[in-house]
Amino acid sequence: MEIRRRFGVVAVAVAATVAMVGAAAAVRLSTTERPAPLPAAVAAPDPDGVAHRTEQIRAMSWNICGEAGGLRGYGGYCAWRNRPQARALQIESLIRQRDLNVVLLQEVCFPHPNPTDGTRGAYTTHLQYLLEALGPGWSAKTVVGRGFTDKGVEYELTCRGDLDGYLGDAILVRGEITSSVAGELYVPATLATKVATPNVLCVRVNGWQSTPCVTHLNTVATLATATTAGLAEHRNQVQSLVDFLTAQEPAGYDNVVLGGDFNPDRGNSGPTHPTAIPSMAPLYDKYAECDYQQYLPGFETSTTEPRTALDPSNEDTHFSTQSGAVKPAKRDYLFAEAGFTRCDSLTELADQTENLWGAADPAAFSDHAPLVGSTRGTGLAWPLDEGTGTTTAEATGYATTSEVPFVTRLNRGATWSTEGGVTHLKLDGTGYLNLRKASGIDAHVVPTSVMDTRGSFTVSVWAKVDAGAPAGTVVRQESLGPDTTNGIAVSNAFALAYNGSGGWSFAMANPEVRASHDTVTAPAQAGTWTHLAASYDAMAGKMSLSVNGAKAVEGAHTKRVVGALVLMGDGFKGALNEVRYFPYVLNGTEQATLRAPRMATRLDTIPRSDYTGGPYCNTGGYSTITTLTPQLSAFVESPQPGAQVRATFGMWNNSVAGQPAPLVLRSAGSFGSTVTGSGMSTIQTPKLTPDTKYGWRAQVFDGTLYGLITKNCYVYTAKTAQ
Missing domain, CATH: 3.60.10.10 (Endonuclease/exonuclease/phosphatase)
Structure with a gap:
């Protein structure tokens, strides 16, 4: 042989x-x-390529x-x-x-x-x-x-x-x-x-x-x-x-x-x-x-x-x-x-x-x-976008595929809201969410394989605190150990919170002193959606709090404790969206991608009546259309409720190399319609050429940050297209 x-x-x-x-x-x-070969097309560049967008292995x-x-x-x-x-x-x-x-x-x-x-x-x-x-x-x-x-x-x-x-x-x-x-x-x-x-x-x-x-x-x-x-x-x-x-x-x-x-x-x-x-x-x-x-x-x-x-x-x-x-x-x-x-x-x-x-x-x-x-990977993620029901899903799938599956439940004054065009969680100061094992006697203990506060980590969230709100935690994890009274923890392994006096705070427990924490604070603006990222670098012994992508404060913390019960919104009066946990410190580029609008995931070429064959977004071949002026459409969404967001589109000739592109991503004339929070952003293409193969894609933009570029879609304009 x-x-x-x-x-x-x-x-x-x-x-x-x-x-x-x-x-x-x-x-x-x-x-x-071998996977099936991809159709020929202009390569779509990866705008960030950071590991935190992939699953954790x-x-x-x-x-x-x-x-x-x-x-x-x-x-x-x-x-x-x-x-x-x-x-x-x-x-x-x-x-x-x-x-x-x-x-x-x-x-x-x-x-x-x-x-x-x-x-x-x-x-x-x-x-x-x-x-x-x-x-x-x-x-x-x-x-x-x-x-x-x-x-x-x-x-x-x-x-x-x-x-x-x-x-x-x-x-x-x-x-x-x-x-x-x-x-x-x-x-x-x-x-x-x-x-x-x-x-x-x-x-x-x-x-x-x-x-x-x-x-x-x-x-x-x-x-x-x-x-x-x-x-x-x-x-x-x-x-x-x-x-x-x-x-x-x-x-x-x-x-x-x-x-x-x-x-x-x-x-x-x-x-x-x-x-x-x-x-x-x-x-x-x-x-x-x-x-x-x-x-x-x-x-x-x-x-x-x-x-x-x-x-x-x-x-x-x-x-x-x-x-x-x-x-x-x-x-x-x-x-x-x-x-x-x-x-x-x-x-x-x-x-x-x-x-x-x-x-x-x-x-x-x-x-x-x-x-x-x-x-390094996606860690854990709660988009808080269900809009109905009394539970919210952990989006990476770890909650159900883990050997210790868990659920996240809404309690008391925690309700859903669509204010600002994006589904999110509204809290009245009495409600909260808690992570629990899906079954078992020790239902409140979240094991270190889920959220481990002994090592480095980052917790991020979009939060809006109401004017005049009292102190309340955004995300916290109670400590597991001797610092308890009647079996109830009196300290938190970590707590990201509003302090009730105009500031965001990030605290981590000092197990050597009862109910003592190392704490850093940064100014808060009531009534405004704010992106918070609390990080702990175990090797450096540093804890930090970033506000809207900029590190606002840093402090020392060297005493590690093990966390247990995880709560979100406990006593918090305001709104929350997009809670994330990563078992490592996110860098500035990675934090910026968390604040960026979501990748457009629903792509369409409309009107659909112009199709004669194939899916509306064909990623493995060419669907035929009978119009030379189709509308391209992409579903876009910002993690920040109320934000203005739209798509920019790219389209190229896949039949003849070197031909001018009808639409160039991020260039003048490539931006679609604007939506508030979430919705379909559309654009009318310039007149295309009959009997020609085209590829197209989209990227989300909120006026400041770009999201990821979508997959490529492919269409063929029929010889009789008008």
Whole structure:
């Protein structure tokens, strides 16, 4: 079989597994899955490209040492070899504990795509047991490892002995995998038929902008006998990985989250930065690395969750025990374009015992530690736009897909309002909203996986306080701990509030002094919609409050506490809209995008009677219209009620290159009609040409800030169009 080496896309064996009872068999594909090609068009630039607009990925990468085995004291030993179900259940427990939505596994066994003897059980591999334990809602993709015989004949790796299936890498996601792409990476030509060729596998997930990827590279010693030559070849392999990932971006495999066993030549001392490991430099040049920085100051040794702080950065992840003494090394990494908000090497879950003949099996099943990390992302969001009912939805979906689902309820004097053209929440000083678990006895406790005040965070909201209003909180989270009276908290982990005397305030608890808080304040203007962003930088020990995008005040805060019950509008008299929580500090650019009008999401070409085929906004082909002067329309909305907002339109000739564009985005004559708060902004196009293909798009503008650019729509003017 001819295989294109280097870093091209190859037809590798890819297995697909869906987490459904009785349907866990893998499917082997002869060709790599690719998204449908996009129609030719002028590329739409990304006006901000910031990570806070994508979903948050909570990932784990783990080389589970799933197939290696043998007797204790011999080389290649890994514990629990013939206990795949126990291994899978421990992984499942960690997934639920950390509320993960992406799992990247190496050295894992998964089902034979085409079993022939009919005797293999339904659940005999790690992956099958794991998917069965996780239940509905999870899906997986796998890629088979390849090796060579001593005669240079290539073969697919299978699990030996009591283990069934293929051996390779797997990606599991809490969602529906819609497509995948896999490729083989560089190996030196002299080793092309001697060493295993590493793979990289990436998947696209329905509704996600992020692309999870997994890989397992060769060791430096495998690539060359001399260390210097091995490092050079390892860098070539890393570069081929980066080149492969970059080449997939036009097909939609972007916003990469990459994990795996990278096998660089690094011992138990020294940083993981490319100045110490130059072979990893291509990855550091393109992506943020999870464990390279700290996210919390110091290290707490409390044994009571959730107060235990995350571990220090740059920890070792592999503990070799094959030559007597345990030799730690940093081999496992997580990278992401979006950057990270948390990272932890769970070294306590790695086998660090000496591999001695006759010794009892260790408690841990792999000599690798799992590496877990959370990317920067959308965090939590409450648009407060339902307009009816007694609950409000958390818009990112985390409220329902989390292992600890929760609901947000309106109480007493909290009502809906459409004043200013935008649905929002009106409060009379007696009402409030509270986050609660969807079920369970401990209904008021919101776990740290939802809102964690130990580390950095930002809370943002649009607020309008009524004239003469008393003090009331906009958003607050009660502290969880000893500072209580009769079980009721007397301090807040944080509170963003109106202080009753003409100021906005941001306070964080000092657990060493009862009912004491560090507080910063900024002037408030009654009767005016104002954007507030309260941030805490845990590493810097700073808290700040920004008003309408400008940092108004900053203060010191170094005492971290764990929060519990979350309330919005408690005692507040006024109105609220667009409550957001991010588990990191937003920069100025990101705060500006929160204040910008929403991206236009409903696009139309009207009048609809002029259509003869296709949807009104066709993103995958061309719909035919019979008028040469259509109206373009886009639904626009500002998060600030009462704001004036409209769309600017762009339209271009997709049949003949170089022709003048009928409409140029952001230019004179491209702006549609203005609406208050929200509505359809429309524009009449200049006269178009018959028998011509056009593309068009829109962008929202509120007179100061632009929102995101929409997707492209495509139309064809019929030959008889008038």
